Amino acid sequence: MTAQPTAASPLPALLALAGGAAFAGCQWLIFFYAPVEASLGLAQKIFYIHLPMSWWALISFFVLFLASIAVLLRNSEAADRLCAASAEIGVLLGGLALITGMIWARLSWGVWWTWDPRLSTTLVMWFIYAGYLVLRGLDMPPQRKRRVCAVVGVVAFLDVPLVFLSARLWRSIHPAVFADKGGGLEPEMRLTVMACVLCFGLLWAGLLWTRARQLSLNARLDALFLRDKTGAPR
Secondary structure: OOOOOOOOHHHHHHHHHHHHHHHHHHHHHHHHHOOOOOOHHHHHHHHHHHHHHHHHHHHHHHHHHHHHHHHHHHHHHHHHHHOOOOOHHHHHHHHHHHHHHHHHHHOEEEOOOOOOOOHHHHHHHHOOOOOHHHOOOOOOOOOHHHHHHHHEEEEEEOHHHHHHHHHHHHHOOOOOOOOEEEEHHHHHHHHHHHHHHHHHHHHHHHHHHHHHHHHHHHHHOOOOOOOOHOOOOO
């Protein structure tokens, strides 16, 4: 007998829409509530987009780390799909964070790139997880691929704490936001950036859930195709 497909939950789409709408609403906070920074002027406003993308990229890789452990312990296909979804979103957000950071660096430091500890560790992290996605695309037996990718997902996470702590551990020209009380931000700036982080989190959760659901449906379709091809009963 063929199992009846379950209806897709509208919650992921609602989360993504709510996050997108809330983040759009944050533009009022960014351009009208938060004061204009004295030295950079309006160019400093990119900070309110750059920081949420950076933080949620790191959270994506933390989710990948936890899901990789679940794969190693339970050989879970669902956890493996969560690994893939979180890696894709993390690489996307990490790449956008690097691009917005380069724009900010050009305006703030006069150069597009400098081998600062924070920038260097972030670039290394991005290449590691981009390589992880390449690994996931290789033609390997599914069970072996799951375990190999899980091991890489655990080991790759070693660079994530270095990225987060780099501006505190080494001499860095990159500002360590919130490293001290207030992080050198005016109260209005602090409130605005935290609102942007929270709103972006809704969008992130919706995207992660939706992508994991897409991968689950794709796996079911592949299984049905294989059954039809081999003539196995459903």
